[in-house]
Amino acid sequence: MTRAVVTGLGVAAPNGLGTEAFWKATLAGRTGLAPLTRFDATQYPSVLAGEIKGFVAEEHVPSRLMPQTDHMTRIALAAADWAIGDAGADLRRLPEYGMGVVTAASGGAVEFGQRELENLWSKGREHVSAYQSFAWFYAVNTGQISIRHKMRGPSGVLLTEQAGGIDALGHARRHIRKGIPLVVSGGVDAALCPWGWVPQIASGLMSTARDPDRAYLPFSADARGYVVGEGGAVIVVEDAASARERGAPRVYGEIAGYAATMDPAPGSGRPPGLRRAAENALADARLTPRDIDVVFADGAGVLALDRAEADAISGLFGPRGVPVTVPKTMTGRLLAGGAALDVATALLALRDGVIPPTVNVPDPAPDYGLDLVTDRPRDTAPRSALVLARGYGGFNAALVLRRTDDRPYDTDERTTACPQAPR
């Protein structure tokens, strides 16, 4: 079977715009959480967010696309440019049907949508933008990236809330295995506007703390909800052989295993599905828990959810059996962008042999039995990572990443399936 490798990253995060700025900030433990500035949040119980600073859309997005795109899509288009640039891919040399786009979405381009709802209800239907029909909807990032880069291959948009970034990458790997050479994947989200804020308040899961350093504390006994941020990562996934053929400048790692599960219906008495997702992803990668050097946890920061995740991790790896980290303590939860950013972070950790820290949780609750990487990075030269994510409503996803420096471009010699080449 073909191997799916990551050859390009484009990161837009609250604590760093661009992959290296983000990575530097993350290793330094610099947070992007702060009081909201995008809109006046003083009336709301939650006032903190991870806002992207210094993104000037006009520098990244062609002017003709400005009126038809939301802030979210502009960031996604920029991150896609960076990821494709990072991959060093000359797209003109790839077959047009051999390139796809698969992204995650959660609530769509909410700010654009709010403006048009306001236009409709305060002024009348003739004031609604001609772009509303597609600018707000869940497929917009995939559609705009596909058009901008003339990618005509199989694409997709998956919605599983915060788990979506992993599900998108799992789906991208599916396309690679069917013979598509290159898929632009991941997720970018941005819903920092009042109409994006109020539904999240209604979920009851957001932190109402005012101190950015005490607001989002996954695996702490003081966990009190999460902080939401904007951004994410666009990730170029390629068939290993095709990447080698075109001389891709680097391979960050292989998507070695993927699995997704649903939690059982409430009241069924059956266990939640996160551990099964992790087990299935490991089995898919033909690895055992012993082979995993670091776990990037979902880290909800909600007591019951933290407990469930800690049970899954310590059940699978044993008490304090593997280093666990939650760098999203520095960005907040990015919804459809969250798991994609975690995957990018994990790949950078594999590249540089260092586990980024979880900030603001110096004293994880001991009964969780987790070896949480707190305060400062840990130089343990990880070669494989398990990334976990959960989406609202009971969605679980797990991705296994592996360094490939021993044989970066080799196809998997364990199976002999011959993929169909796209015409």
Added chain:
Amino acid sequence: MRRVAVTGLGTVAPGGIGVKEYWELLTSGRSATRTISFFDPSPFRSRVAAECDFDPVAAGLTPQEIRRLDRAAQFAVVSAREALADSGLDVARLAPDRIGTSIGSAVGCTTSLEREYVVVSDGGRTWNVDHRYAVPELYRHFVPNTMAAEVAWVAGAEGPAAVISTGCTSGLDAVGHAVELIREGSVDVMMAGATEAPISPITSACFDAIHATTPHNDEPERACRPFDRSRGGLVLGEGAAVMVLEEWESARRRGAHVYAEIAGFAARCNAYHMTGLKPDGREMAEAIDAALQEAGLPPESIGYVNAHGSGTRMNDRHETGAFKRSLGDHAYAVPISSIKSMIGHSLGAIGALEVVACALAIEHGVLPPTANLHEPDPELDLDYIPLTARRQQTDVVLSVGSGFGGFQSAMLLTGPEVRS
């Protein structure tokens, strides 16, 4: 290669709740489009839609479900229950994580979101909407992946679940996604389909703004006229279709009734325009070619094409171009129809409703017609099955979809014996 059988069907559609009513409408050639009754349509350019007469209590939903679920989610749950019962599958005997869920939707819980927006914004008067008036379910509506969770719970499914949202190809793509999951071995059973309940002022306004919807308001039942020279645009619809898909051998082993096999699926993008289509239909043709290749079938084997047929001139030309490009001379021989002429265009749901129609066409040997096709556009020279259903045994059926974002998808269904 593992194969995929369609073993259970469930629908909520304009004209009737349930598959029996759905098929009766489709074969009658009647149209369920009417003047919009859900809100006052008078300010809008297009004032017709295909609405479902859906009573959630009569449909068997509990008060908790009715409160918790957006209309689209309600459609999905009701359809899923019908499909599961129809399949005769005893899910209690299956491993829960071998059952997955794939639900398509283009605009999610938009009706509930708009209703709640109006409340928290005081009728659009305030940008800083007021959280104190928000219903507890608001976040469930905000992230429509919750609809897939609801369907999963119907079947006790604990395998992979997702909402697939690729605009108006969401329905086809969600079923295609389900097919891929069964084939790759991740699951053995999928609850697969799509749902949409988009008939609300904001949807009407955004389609008005680009003149995508028809201005033919005077004869509502004649509003949607795909392939007719007088067509004026699409007519919004709503509804859901959910299917039980099973790995072929296990379905056969348990003696399931197999409606059809899903033999091929492919999706492509035109990378051209978020809403525009080129007349040559090049990328849709490519999707059709790829689906045929996957199914191992020649173009000449296709006995019926369920068209996208949205009722716009741009679509009609695009699609006709695609059929000629991919099917060659056979495009002129094969019967083609658009059921959107009868049930409107339910955006993300319609692709799944059309797959169900294709399975039923194979099952019953009847091809649904294109209603309201009195005077074919002279530009279009294929057989679009005008007005009345056609009795014709068909073993291979093609269904296509085209959506905002540039998405083009094609699926091939075959009779249960064709590839055995």
